[in-house]
Amino acid sequence: MSYQIAVLAGDGIxxxxxxxxxxxxxxxxxxxxxxxxxxxxxxxxxxxxNHGCPLPDVTLKxxxxxxxxxxxxxxxxxxxxxxxxxxxxxxxxxPLRGHFELFCNMRPxxxxxxxxxxxxLRSDISSKxxxxxxxxxxxxxxxxxxxxxxxxxxxxxxAFDTMRYSRKEIRRIAKIxxxxxxxxxxxxxxxxxxxxxxxxxxxxxVVEEVAKDFPDVELEHxxxxxxxxxxxxxxxxxDVMLCSNLFGDIISDEIAMLTGSMGLLSSxxxxxxxxxxxxxxxxxxxxxxxxxIANPVAQILSAALLLRHSLKLEEAAAAIEAAVGKALxxxxxxxxxxxxxxxxNAKTTSQMGDYIAQVI
Amino acid sequence: MSYQIAVLAGDGIxxxxxxxxxxxxxxxxxxxxxxxxxxxxxxxxxxxxNHGCPLPDVTLKxxxxxxxxxxxxxxxxxxxxxxxxxxxxxxxxxPLRGHFELFCNMRPxxxxxxxxxxxxLRSDISSKxxxxxxxxxxxxxxxxxxxxxxxxxxxxxxAFDTMRYSRKEIRRIAKIxxxxxxxxxxxxxxxxxxxxxxxxxxxxxVVEEVAKDFPDVELEHxxxxxxxxxxxxxxxxxDVMLCSNLFGDIISDEIAMLTGSMGLLSSxxxxxxxxxxxxxxxxxxxxxxxxxIANPVAQILSAALLLRHSLKLEEAAAAIEAAVGKALxxxxxxxxxxxxxxxxNAKTTSQMGDYIAQVI
Ligand SMILES: CC(C)[C@H](C(=O)O)[C@@H](O)C(=O)O
Ligand SMILES: CC(C)[C@H](C(=O)O)[C@@H](O)C(=O)O
Numbered sequence: 260m261s262y263q264i265a266v267l268a269g270d271g272i273x274x275x276x277x278x279x280x281x282x283x284x285x286x287x288x289x290x291x292x293x294x295x296x297x298x299x300x301x302x303x304x305x306x307x308x309n310h311g312c313p314l315p316d317v318t319l320k321x322x323x324x325x326x327x328x329x330x331x332x333x334x335x336x337x338x339x340x341x342x343x344x345x346x347x348x349x350x351x352x353x354p355l356r357g358h359f360e361l362f363c364n365m366r367p368x369x370x371x372x373x374x375x376x377x378x379x380l381r382s383d384i385s386s387k388x389x390x391x392x393x394x395x396x397x398x399x400x401x402x403x404x405x406x407x408x409x410x411x412x413x414x415x416x417x418a419f420d421t422m423r424y425s426r427k428e429i430r431r432i433a434k435i436x437x438x439x440x441x442x443x444x445x446x447x448x449x450x451x452x453x454x455x456x457x458x459x460x461x462x463x464x465v466v467e468e469v470a471k472d473f474p475d476v477e478l479e480h481x482x483x484x485x486x487x488x489x490x491x492x493x494x495x496x497x498d499v500m501l502c503s504n505l506f507g508d509i510i511s512d513e514i515a516m517l518t519g520s521m522g523l524l525s526s527x528x529x530x531x532x533x534x535x536x537x538x539x540x541x542x543x544x545x546x547x548x549x550x551x552i553a554n555p556v557a558q559i560l561s562a563a564l565l566l567r568h569s570l571k572l573e574e575a576a577a578a579i580e581a582a583v584g585k586a587l588x589x590x591x592x593x594x595x596x597x598x599x600x601x602x603x604n605a606k607t608t609s610q611m612g613d614y615i616a617q618v619i
Numbered sequence: 620m621s622y623q624i625a626v627l628a629g630d631g632i633x634x635x636x637x638x639x640x641x642x643x644x645x646x647x648x649x650x651x652x653x654x655x656x657x658x659x660x661x662x663x664x665x666x667x668x669n670h671g672c673p674l675p676d677v678t679l680k681x682x683x684x685x686x687x688x689x690x691x692x693x694x695x696x697x698x699x700x701x702x703x704x705x706x707x708x709x710x711x712x713x714p715l716r717g718h719f720e721l722f723c724n725m726r727p728x729x730x731x732x733x734x735x736x737x738x739x740l741r742s743d744i745s746s747k748x749x750x751x752x753x754x755x756x757x758x759x760x761x762x763x764x765x766x767x768x769x770x771x772x773x774x775x776x777x778a779f780d781t782m783r784y785s786r787k788e789i790r791r792i793a794k795i796x797x798x799x800x801x802x803x804x805x806x807x808x809x810x811x812x813x814x815x816x817x818x819x820x821x822x823x824x825v826v827e828e829v830a831k832d833f834p835d836v837e838l839e840h841x842x843x844x845x846x847x848x849x850x851x852x853x854x855x856x857x858d859v860m861l862c863s864n865l866f867g868d869i870i871s872d873e874i875a876m877l878t879g880s881m882g883l884l885s886s887x888x889x890x891x892x893x894x895x896x897x898x899x900x901x902x903x904x905x906x907x908x909x910x911x912i913a914n915p916v917a918q919i920l921s922a923a924l925l926l927r928h929s930l931k932l933e934e935a936a937a938a939i940e941a942a943v944g945k946a947l948x949x950x951x952x953x954x955x956x957x958x959x960x961x962x963x964n965a966k967t968t969s970q971m972g973d974y975i976a977q978v979i
Contacts, residue, residue: 349814379851381739401761401782407817417785418821422761425777452865454709457767461778484868487847488876491739505812508844509869516848 261294262570265325267302267318270347271543272553272608273331279555279612280329280562283582286616287566287575298325303333303347303543313350319358327569328355329562330538335545356397361528361536362428363435364395366511368540370494370518371587377519377596380491389494391514392443394436395507397528399428400458402504424458424503429465431531436501437473446477446498450486450506462503486510490517515540520596522554523587525561527568535569537561551607554593556583559615582618586611621654622930625685627662627678630707631903632913633691639915639972640689640922643942646976647926647935658685663693663707663903673710679718687929688715689922690898695905716757721888721896722788723795724755726871728900730854730878731947737879737956740851749854751874752803754796755867757888759788760818762864784818784863789825791891796861797833806837806858810846810866822863846870850877875900880956882914883947885921887928895929897921911967914953916943919975942978946971 268277281297288295300318301309310317313333322328333347343349355361369390370378378385404421411417433449440447449466451459463480470478481489483506490497490510494517502510515524524540539557547553560583567576591614594605606614628637641657648655660678661669670677673693682688693707703709715721729750730738738745764781771777793809800807809826811819823840830838841849843866850857850870854877862870875881884900899917907913920943927936951974954965966974 343813343820346814353815379741379744381741381745384739385741402815404779409817409821411785414787414790415785416821417783418817419764420782420816420818422780422782423777424779425771425775427774430774452868453703454706455713455762455865456780457769457778458780460703461769461776484872487869487873491851491873491876505815508812509847512844513847513851513873516851 261296263296263298263325264565265322265328266297266299267328267330268299269302269331269333269543270304270335271332271545271548273333273543275548275551275608276539276553276555276558277329277331279608280558282612282616283559283579283619284562286619287578290578290619291572291575293572293575302330303351304335304338306351307338307341307345307347313345313347314354322355322359327534327565328536329565330536331558332539332541332543334543353402355536356528357403359534359536360398360530362396362398362531363432363529364397364507364526365439365529366393366395366515366524366526366540367391368393368511368514368518368524371520371523373588374520374596376598378517379519380494380517384492384494387495389497389517391494391497391500392439393500393502393507393511393514394432394439395502395511396428396432396504397507398504399424400504422456422458422505424461426461426465429462430469433466433469433501436499437469437476440476440499441473444498445475446479447501448486448497448499449478449480449501450483450510451480451503452483452506453480454482458503466501483509487513490514521557522593522595523556523560525557525564527564529568533569535565537565551609552594552605553608554595555608555612556587559583559612578619579615582615585618586615621656623656623658623685624925625682625688626657626659627688627690628659629662629691629693629903630664630695631692631905631908633693633903635908635911635968636899636913636915636918637689637691639968640918642972642976643919643939643979644922646979647938650938650979651932651935653932653935662690663711664695664698666711667698667701667705667707673705673707674714682715682719687894687925688896689925690896691918692899692901692903694903713762715896716888717763719894719896720758720890722756722758722891723792723889724757724867724886725799725889726753726755726875726884726886726900727751728753728871728874728878728884731880731883733948734880734956736958738877739879740854740877744852744854747855749857749877751854751857752799752859753862753867753871753874754792754799754859755862755871756788756792756864757867758864759784760864782816782818782865784821786821786825789822790829793826793829793861796859797829797836800836800859801833804858805835806839807861808846808857808859809838809840809861810843810870811840811863812843812866813840814842818863826861843869847873850874881917882953882955883916883920885917885924887924889928893929895925897925911969912954912965913968914955915968915972919943919972938979939975942975945978946975
């Protein structure tokens, strides 16, 4: 069995942390006698510089030929003056999601024991820990809904976006949330704004229908404004949060920040055939790029998720996760995870990768 | 000079806390020799019970005849089975905002010194304090944009909402944010999702234009997902946050929760003529209604804001705020603001009102 991975390292810290993920993948290939082929393509700002657009055809074709995409991160100050449509984030990520119909985005966020002090929450709240999986619809809603544009003149000129969801779209993402909850703490919290949005009223209806097929899973509904609040008071009471595209964007970032260790979080975006894009939760962090201090763990864990979800190599995925777990509990930490007075013991990007690869 | 206030106490704790606001207003009338007339009207669930709809005509007419609306809170489990359009929150608040074109919503949230421990944030973050004013556009965007509805059959049935903003709408709310910033720490953070939404691209353009007339105010733009995160790490770095309707809903609630003392926060919704609706930030809190333990401070501060913004009675408004400040610093606190082991010293709803009225 041979596998094809399209590697899109991107901008900022992307290439640095990707190099460590590749190290770890090599170790896994050796141990499990796998044959993985990697093809590297430009994406984001790098692609703008080399090809004049953030998602060149050659990159798209390369991704089509692969079994999965390992994505780094895109964007940076160099490309911020460009019109929104041509910028790295919008011009690369959104079309990739749309082209491959990656409708299902899963962003797990767990407060690691031993790293509770990283959370911006009060210690009596963070000491209870939390482990939330945000299941976000990724190819519908107000991101892709038509019509979207501008009309009119002068002060009456107006812009418009359309939020749009069909029963089908809601049902397929809701099912995934309930299935995920069955393998976890059996609770789904569906986030909406049903007191204002027609889309949310339909969302609630369909989620209720889907819930009937999962009698062992508890379902609750919460308004987006209230969700933002309750996550601050009692994050430990949430298990799976099911969200539309826009609300999932907001909620998943809030939860990620609540862990205080974004450098450990990765995310999966899947289509109905199991093809997926795997990426760290943090951005391209241009401020620390090139210094060798970025945390490669999120990128390494993205590789583990890729092995699990797209290549169905559960054992290899688990081996990476175990190695990362060992590194963290052995105190192998990059600077941002250490208190200021312990930063002298910080590991570099490549020391982290070496250690994790060696454990494997 | 005689003034007319329409009093809409509503449901849950609404009537209890409104009684205390009335006490305090009486004390102010006496001290400043004012003649204020009050007319009470049913709203929300109470109006559904008595008139069959959440915003009866008589209530709307009464509000039209008044100089301002003092609003309590609406909603509760009794009315949750109703279709969304008929529920108290949606059926009362949204039409009131629309009818009177209350486009400008201001929600101040300050971490009171001495109450830092109430914040769900880590103590090294909350100890720095914060004082944020959320300026939210309240009659546009995806709340009121047309078309909104459903079409199609079976699994293809879809729902849609339209986010829509004109230059005019953006300009008038942006101006208010910059004016407010001039009287504060001179910084406006405009919240959008310009990497995805056409409305946000126009929003950014117009906000930049408005900024030119306020060279003394610093302007920064932030994406809604990033705003949700940065508020957790460094709330003290924000001054005025300028938001569209939906983003303001989310951001203002997040900031309110970050103070940890929602019972102290109130909000103003104004139209271009200075007519306004004044309400506490918290909801109707049906779980504690009728027990005499609800915190009336937010409702009392709503009355102060009404005196200031709609009746232009600055001295009277300041007197209420000073009296509230004195009550809090004298340790006059309701139970939810006290640590569990000090709750025996909690003041009741009416003790709080009495004390504040007496200080005046
Ligand atoms: C870059 C941006 C378009 C994107 C989104 O909003 O989906 C990002 O915030 C994310 O969450 O992956
Ligand atoms: C009740 C609801 C419609 C309302 C809103 O979303 O505006 C509320 O959340 C608020 O913020 O005043």
